[in-house]
Amino acid sequence: MNRSITIKRFWLIIFLVGISALIGLPKNLPIKFNIGPWKFDQKISSPEIDWKLGPWKFSRNLDIKKGLDLSGGTQLVLQAKMDQIPEADRAVALESAQTVISRRIDLYGVSETLIQTSRSGGNYRMIVELPGVTDTEKAKQLIGQTAKLEFKEPDPTTVIDGKATGSAAVYQEIFSMKLTDLTGQDLKKAEVKFDQKSGEPVVGLIFTPEGQKKFAEITRRNVGRKVGIFLDEMPITVPVVQTPILDGQAIISGGFTTEAAKQLVVNLNAGALPVDLEVVSQTQIGATLGVDSVSKSIKAGLVGLSIVALFMIVVYRKLGLIADIALVIYGLITLAVYKLVPITLSLPGIAGFLLSIGMATDANILIFERTKEELRKGLKLSAAVELGFGRAWDSIKDANATTLLTAFILYNPFDWSFLNTSGMVRGFALTLTIGIIISLFTGIFVSRTLIRLFYVK
């Protein structure tokens, strides 16, 4: 092999290690030491990434994302009762319920919540993760409530205080409205439409026959006045009635962007297609348990890693040392990838990572054993090493293919509904897959370059 290529590869590896180390650094690493009269006191921290390239944005704050089992918190799996809702509207109804819940949680002040919807057979589900929340009762109260949509009209008996101006006046006007008998139950559906003349997005409301009557009454009473639509006691829109609407089909216009129109439709549908949610599974992890799990996993990882490193040196001497260096590089790159993707690390994910460390040496062992064999046959060192790498590749390829296949099934990337979509299992499959791919790189490319450069010469 051409030595200059090997040296180029070596620099590439150094470059990769440098980048990975920079990314992999803890958020703030204070370094303080004194050398004679020089004092060194500085904080080293990993950079924040915030790139923009045309329409593409890429920003990472480079924290390791911790799953619920490591950070503590509550996970609820909710099943939506959909028997009252027409089949065609079920997906919309679930989406609306999701929006309502995410707003309630935001108001409650929980950060980094995760709300996913999933469909499994005929079951519509929602998975809600609330990091840091251990009061499940409170969480269930927040989430389990069915959304309430109400229409309100100006109350002629309240006297609007003429002194208030600007937003205060608007506020007063809206919150002094009184309830009408029209509710979400009378609304069949809301949808985004486009105005035929201007092409602007508008929101269309379709009422039930019952709602048609009630709405006709309300609009007749309030021509030229505002009517408020409230979801969970919060106003979502306050349109002005232009003319009485008797046919049960209203249009709310007013310079919406498509995005804003969609948002309003989702909110309206939350009331029109109210979904009862039932808790089918709940998991709660105390914060101390999470911290405990992290520290134990780190300890287990360090102990395991040391034993593996020692073992490699004892059995393969210098080659083992090189494999260990490759292993450290493996660790650095993996950490950087975890932060970049970013991967939410859970306990099974950590297990997958530790397992992949064990497997990362696997390729090296196959190669070294093969090299030893060729040496025994009387080959020269350089030839034996090259043959070792060449011949071991076949086995390495096959051996990892089956593990990747299993990881694929476990991860279920296409969300096939006949397979599991459990977060825990996915976490394991993902870290295992990433581990295998990176370990092939470090086990073969990195260690081969290092061996050519420092061992064979």
Added chain:
Amino acid sequence: MKKINFIKYIPLYFVISGVVIGVGLFSLIKWGLRPAVDFVGGTLVEIKIIPNDSLPIAEENIRASLSMDGIEADRIQSAGDGWMIRTKNEEEDVQKRIVDSLSTSLGEAKVVRLESVGPTLGKELLKKTVMAIILASVGILLYVAYRFGGSKYGICADIAMLHDSLVLIGSFALFGHLWGIEVDTLFVTAVLTILSFSVHDTIVVYDRIRESLRRYPKENYEEIVNRATNETLGRSINNSLTIIFMLLALTVLGGQTIKPFALALLVGTVTGTYSSTFTAAPLLVIWNRIEKLKRRK
């Protein structure tokens, strides 16, 4: 390196496998696996109790207190410095009732971990799990058959794979009986991972046999298998040892929740290593002998 005559001891390997699998199957039939709440539904609460010195905190007292308040505990087990309580009950307020009950009779109770699953979800998960196992085994079977272009290697590798899953499932039936270890979604994940591991090692041995067959076409088949096994034994063991070191560390030092998972992977790795040398390779020899017998007839 001294060459060991592997072929000679084939009956011994089968006896060892037979005994291990036999014990496992016995446990499986007698006691069965202990399904965790995620498969059958129910509630698992891990609780820490700060004693108020009225009653010692012991299993009987916890059980008595709970049953006074109408909660039937299936299992009460001490776990680290807390207690694990499992009940079939999966009503939404069950953990609150448990906490209230224990706080009144034993001392302030706090939930460390809670897992509660409704029965429908459990059944569905079970179905999906079976599906995943079928998919993975068929996939691996097809891959091995394709790579080795013949039923002989494919089938033998699969028998070795079956051997490993039996050992793993059987030993967890035994562990479940002895230490109350439960089988959950992660256990299934471990089984699937082990299926691929098992083949992983077997492929290394088979690859070498194939290579030797090409290089020494005149040599006796059993001699070739014997040499291939000898040649690959060292790396097979070293390979697995590094994985075993990591898993052992995780099993011994890892957190309570991850231990059973690490243990399952550990048992699987050990049997996977054993089976590639002592099951998969001997099976080829047996297959070859049967073929010869047939030809002679």
